[in-house]
C-alpha cells in the first residue's frame with residue numbers, strides 16, 4: 001500500500017471532532033474514557049491513534065510533537081496497522097483490541113486490558129477498543145468496572161458504529177464524540193493516498209459511491225472486477241432488449257464469487273441506480289423493484305440457492 005506516513009499523520013477530515021477532543025485533553029484529567037461514534041470506514045481509528053499520540057507525547061505538545069520517542073512509536077504503530085507490517089516496533093503503551101474473527105469481544109480480551117493497565121509507564125497508557133458494540137455481556141460488565149475506576153494516566157477509547165448496542169451504563173461513563181461522514185473532497189483525498197488514481201477506475205464514480213465512508217470504495221479497489229460486474233449488470237438492465245446471452249455469461253462469473261462479494265455488487269448497484277433515479281434517468285418503480293428483488297436474491301443466496309440461477313432470475317424479474 002502506498003500510504004505516506006506524513007499523510008496518515010494529518011488524519012484527513014474530522015476537524016470539528018479533533019477540536020472537541022483537544023478541548024477535553026486540555027483539561028488534563030487524570031484519566032479519560034472516550035466513545036467515538038460514527039459510521040464504519042470514516043477514520044475513527046486514525047483519530048483514536050492521533051489522540052493517543054497527543055496523550056502519550058513526552059513534551060505535552062497538544063497534537064503530539066512528532067519528535068519524541070513516544071510520538072515516533074505511535075507513528076510506527078499506525079504504519080504497522082495501515083501497511084500490515086508486523087516487524088516494526090509498536091508502542092509498548094498502546095493496546096488495540098478488536099472483535100475476534102470480526103464477531104465478538106470476549107472477557108479474556110478485557111482481562112488482558114486490565115493487566116495491561118497495571119503496567120508502569122511515565123507518560124501513560126492507551127487502550128483502543130474497536131467495534132466496542134461487539135463486546136459480549138461478560139466483557140461489557142468487566143470493562144464497566146474499569147471505566148468506573150480507571151487507573152491514573154489512562155486513555156480508553158471505544159469506537160462504535162452502533163451505540164444502541166452498548167450497555168447504557170458504559171455509554172454514560174464516556175465522553176462522547178460523534179463523527180460526521182467524510183465530505184466528497186476528503187474521500188477523494190484519502191483515495192488518492194490509497195493509490196486509487198493508478199487504478200483504471202473513475203475517481204468521481206468512486207467518490208459518489210462512497211456516500212461519506214470508505215467501506216465500499218476500499219472493497220472496489222481491492223477487487224475491481226466487482227465494480228465491472230455491477231456496471232455490466234446495469235448496462236444489461238437499462239438496455240431496451242433482453243440480453244439472455246449477456247446475463248448468462250455474467251451470472252457464470254458471479255457464480256464463482258463469495259456471498260460477501262455479491263453483496264458488494266448489490267450495494268454498488270443500489271447506490272448507482274438510486275442516483276440515476278434522482279436524476280430521472282431510471283423510474284422510481286424500477287428502483288423500488290430492484291430493492292425488493294435484491295432482498296429476495298440476498299435471501300436466496302444465503303440459503304444456498306445456486307448463485308448463477310438466482311442472479312439470472314433476479315435479472316429477468318427486473319426486466320420483465
Ligand SMILES: [Zn+2]
Pocket residue numbers: 056057058059060061064065066067068069070071
Ligand atoms: Zn512527542
